[in-house]
Amino acid sequence: MNVLSQDEIKTLLGKHQGLCVSIFMPTFRTGAESQQNQIRLRNLLRSAEEKLLAGGLRPQEIKTLLEPAQALPGNVLFRRRQSDGLALFISADLFRCFCLPETFGELIIVADHFHVKPLLPLLGSDNRFYILALSQKEVRLLEGTGKNIREIELESVPGSLAEALQYDELGKQIRFRTGAAGGGDHSTMVSGHGAELDDAKDNLLKYFRLIDRGLHDLLRDERAPLVLAGVDYLFPIYREANTYPRLIEEGIPGNPQGISAETLHHATLKIVSPYFQKAEHDAVAQYRQSSGTGLTSADSREIVPAAHHGRVGLLLVASDRQQWGTYNGESGAVQRHEQAGAASEDLLEIAAIQTFLNGGTVFTLSPGKMPDKSDLAAVFRY
8 A cells, every 4th residue: 555645646647658547445344334335446457447447448448557456355464444435546657555544435537637625524634643653562553534534554563662672671661660551551661760760761752752753754745744642651751852843742641552543543632623623814914914915815717826836835725625727837837618528627626736835835715714715825935
């Protein structure tokens, strides 16, 4: 499985050989319903075959193109890593598979470029967050939105303090006293005196620095907040090791080992909701305060080229709205269409993606919260 990142979006938006297949579908994580995942995927791949055949490809070319995706339903690891939605991108020179915390409707697009619009809710910094669940025996990273949560597989992070320090008997180094705190939550304290406590902290700091180092590449392009889950005394030690700039001060207290992703998700929403509300309020306020300075616009014909050239620092986009048209990246010309045509693209999508790729911040707001009753509003960097 691939991790959705700025680099991956850039790769998807590049030029690719031949026809590009974009497939989106909802998935179930566990239970009897999860068996529908394989059936639904096979059906969608059959539909993709028909579209590719209609597009002029020969049967053998179609078989070769779709072979990586056809192998997924029988892949045990793929079945175990399901989240809320699946996104597949297939071309002659590229295959990407994303299991994401977003529920997609079933969709197949075959065109000369990949269709990435369903990913937009995951690209903005206004509705996503991470949870780092820390204990001495386990470390988990989860990615969440307001509705969904999924666990991210960590490959370059030590799985435990013992693994990080290569101790066979961790108890010889640190002694713990544990007491129940209700609801499966536990509070843990380091016991010992003087040098023992110093050694314990040093060991934890080494452990957390290895974790931070492992997360660095994974989160280097991220702007979503990170919330810690762990016993209270671990928080200041991890903050000392942390280099991720969007670590939230408030954490989820208690030992997270064995606590379900859904429970952590519910607890984290209480922490990040005010954070997102403030960020949204500040973004709208920034637009209004900048109005009249020449650094704002609500016109897609001006915003889209500016986003393409990296001039948009802040973009507000109305949810569930489209503005159809075309954009010529070479000339900078934007044409608006009254309705979608064969060559039409969603100008709101283009503006959002280009702003994201150029390091700007994108907020998706309900139409009623948009300033100036517009579908698109931008604050320019210059």
